Amino acid sequence: MLLVVSLIPMPGFAVAPGLTLDPEKPTKAAITKNNGWDNRVAASIASLGITGDATMGQTLPSITSAKAQLGMKLFFTKGLGGDKDAACVTCHHPKLGGGDNLSLPIGVTAEIPDLLGPGRRHLSAGADFDGGPTVPRNAPTTFNLALWEKVLFHDGRVETISGGISTPDSGHGNIDPVAGSNLAEAQARFPVTSPEEMRGFAYEAGNSTAALRTALETRLQTTGAGIDALNSNDWLAEFRAGFGSTADAATLITFPKIAEAIGEYENSQVFASHRFKEYIDGNKAAISTDAKKGAILFFNSVAEGGANCASCHRGDFYTDEAFHVVAMPQIGRGKGDGTGSDDFGRFRLTGQAEDKYAFRTPTLLNVEKTGPWGHAGGYTSLNAVINHHLNPQSAIDNYDFNQLENSVQVDDMKANTQRAIDTLEVNRSAGLISPILENVSLTGKQVDQLVAFLKTLTDQCLNDDSCISAWIPASSDTDPDGLRVNAVNENGLAL
Ligand code: HEC
Ligand code: HEC
Incomplete structure (x- = not known):
């Protein structure tokens, strides 16, 4: 049975105003004290090898490269959605923090x-759901x-494994021979296969993921009416430009190349230059005293x-890129585990008891x-x-599961979350x-200090529309199939 849950987008999520530095002129005593905080931050990060630079030693793609530009157009087109109504950007918009x-x-x-x-x-x-997120x-x-x-x-x-990358196609621990050369590329093959995310419930229904990807390739190679073609179609020119090639559509417009271009676009989204880095690099005024105290608590x-x-x-x-039981609220429809509305997390792959949740x-x-x-947000x-x-138990005891509609579901969500805490x-x-x-x-003050520290990890590009707009197609950019998402917010304003 499909569970019924109408999850309202959680109210009250608003980006908090940026930190302001203490405007008062510091006294001599304050300066000495501040040096004390600086010294303690320096000692903590030195012992952990923190440099402020997460990109060190890596050559990363630029958004201005031809391949990343092609990837951006693919990321924004509903032409990759089974029913032509969802694109990657639907859930990963640069102006929404990449989510x-x-x-x-x-x-x-x-x-x-x-x-x-x-x-x-x-x-x-509809028959299958109540209007809430699937x-x-x-x-x-x-x-x-x-x-x-x-x-x-x-x-x-x-997942990166010895000799390659494993994916849902190959299964846990097995190399997927067509995963491509990096994780982004490997991942980009999958959202189109999910009925809830992009595929829809009718398109290529019952057919394999391979057949589905072939159908999408054909669609992007074909001009015409109907679901198997595109009304207007300039993709061949775009792929030729993106890959610097004059090859034909059958050679260029393939799923491996679609994934490669999308991966290039995603990998160009490097936003790792933040105020804490500026601070580590020597500008002691780049972050507030509260943020320094938060850093000490953090490290x-x-x-x-x-x-x-x-x-x-x-x-x-x-991140350690590892898996831990933290028992955050298990809300929504879940992955079909346990009671049906549960989500066993890493256990779904490893089957190890300690990986449950x-x-x-x-x-x-x-x-x-x-x-x-x-x-689960x-x-x-x-x-x-x-x-x-x-304190997960006390947080869950005080969590308002009634933010979600449907009381039956609330009991399930509570019980599932409690099972996660019990596993912890x-x-x-x-x-x-x-x-x-x-x-x-x-x-509470120390928690505020941790939050102040976390907010120093924001790349300043994200607060600057003209900077972030490099990752969003301009209205003057070609729209190869007329299916670009021109994103608006609930007030109808362009994102
Ligand atoms: C309907 C919303 C939706 C759409 C559309 C969508 N995604 Fe996602 N994406 C998600 C969700 C949800 C997850 C997490 C799923 C999970 O972990 O089980 C995710 C995970 C990812 C991740 C993994 C990120 C990480 O840190 O592990 C990448 C990369 C990604 N999506 C890229 C894409 C691309 C590329 C497309 C288009 C081909 C796309 N997404 C379409 C919702 C969406
Ligand atoms: C035992 C490992 C562990 C420790 C220690 C830990 N975290 Fe986490 N943290 C996680 C995991 C795992 C998640 C994701 C949980 C989930 O997705 O349900 C997470 C999620 C988060 C998130 C939400 C991020 C997001 O994108 O959803 C924040 C913020 C966070 N942690 C901050 C902290 C802070 C601050 C501390 C110290 C007080 C801390 N964490 C200690 C493992 C840890």
């Missing part, structure tokens, strides 16, 4: 396909995708009086822009996310996993 600002995404059959973010709704109740997990950001070395997706089902262990965040959010990319540690670069947070404020880490407790008492989430006692 969609919703707890759980709405992909196909939206009331207004080009309306993104809060206010996006499914067409009114996608069971929060859309992670595509920003800094190139910096992931090991795993993509909340459960890591696209120090509990024994040292810190919150041990860096044990999992490790290094300059702020384990999800990938997210990067914290630009985290201020990538909410709502958690694998259960939290709409960073303070709440942190409070959850400090079992793992804690077994004492076999390290690092493991510890309960930590912090004051």
Whole structure:
């Protein structure tokens, strides 16, 4: 039975105003004290090898390259959606932090396909669903995708393994021979196969993912009416430009090349230059004293009086690329596990008991822009996310599952989330996993300081429309099939 849940896009998610530095002229005593904080931050990050530069040593693609430009056009076209009503950008818009600002995404059959973010709704109740989101997990950001070395997706089902990359096509632990050369490229083959995200429920229904991809290739090679062609079609010229080739459509417009171009575009979304880096590079005024105190809490262990965040959010990319049970609210329809509305996370791949409810540690670069947070988007404020880490049981006891409509579902969601906490407790008492989430006692002020620190990890490009617009097609750019998402918000304003 398909579960019925109408999840309203969580209210109250708004980007908090930027930090302002203390305007008062510091006294001599304050300066000495400040040096004290600086010294302590310096000691913490030195011992952990933090440099502020997550991109070190890597050659990353530029958005101005021909291939990335082609990838951008593919990322923005509904022509890759089965029913021509959803594109990659539907859930990963550069102006929405590389996500969609919703707890759980709405992909196909939206009331207004080009309306993104809060206010996006499914067409009114069909036979299968009630208008709520059908996608069971929060859309992670595509920003800094190139910096992931090991795993993509909340459960890591696209994964670097010895000799290649494993994907849902090859299965856990097996090399997918057509995955391509990087994780972004490997991942880009899959959203088109998901009925809820892009494929729809009728297009190539019952056919294999291979047949589906072939049908999409054919569509992009063909001009004409109907679902198997495009009314207007300039893709051949675009692929020729993107790949610097004069080959024919059958050679150029193939799924491996579609994925390669989309991957290039995503990998060009490098937003890793932030105020904390500026601070590490020597500008001691680049971040506030509160942020410095937050950094010390973040990097120090509990024994040292810190919150041990860096044990999992490790290094300059702020992730160990590993899986941990943190037991964030399990809301929405779930992945069909357990009771049906549950999501077992990494366990779905490994079958290991300790992986049940384990999800990938997210990067914290630009985290201020990538909410709502958690694998199911259960939290709409960073303070709440942190409070959850400090004491999951008390956070869940106080969590308002009634933000979601449908009371039957609420009981399921509560029970599923409690099972995740119970698994955390079992793992804690077994004492076999390290690092493991510890309960930590912090004051509200200290939580604010952690939030102040997290907000220093935002790339300034994201606060500058003229900078971020390089990753959005301009109105003067060609629209190869007339199916580009011209994104608007709920007030009808262009994103
Ligand atoms: C309906 C919304 C939706 C659409 C459309 C969509 N995605 Fe996603 N995307 C998601 C969700 C949800 C996840 C997480 C799924 C999971 O972990 O199980 C995700 C995960 C990803 C990831 C992994 C990021 C990470 O950090 O692990 C990448 C990359 C990505 N999507 C790219 C794309 C591309 C490329 C397209 C188009 C071909 C696309 N998405 C279309 C919702 C969407
Ligand atoms: C035991 C490992 C671990 C520790 C320690 C840890 N985290 Fe996390 N953190 C995670 C995992 C795993 C998730 C994702 C949970 C999910 O998706 O449901 C997460 C999610 C987050 C998120 C939400 C990010 C997003 O994109 O959804 C933030 C913010 C965060 N952590 C900050 C912190 C802070 C601050 C601390 C220290 C107080 C901390 N974490 C300690 C593992 C950890």
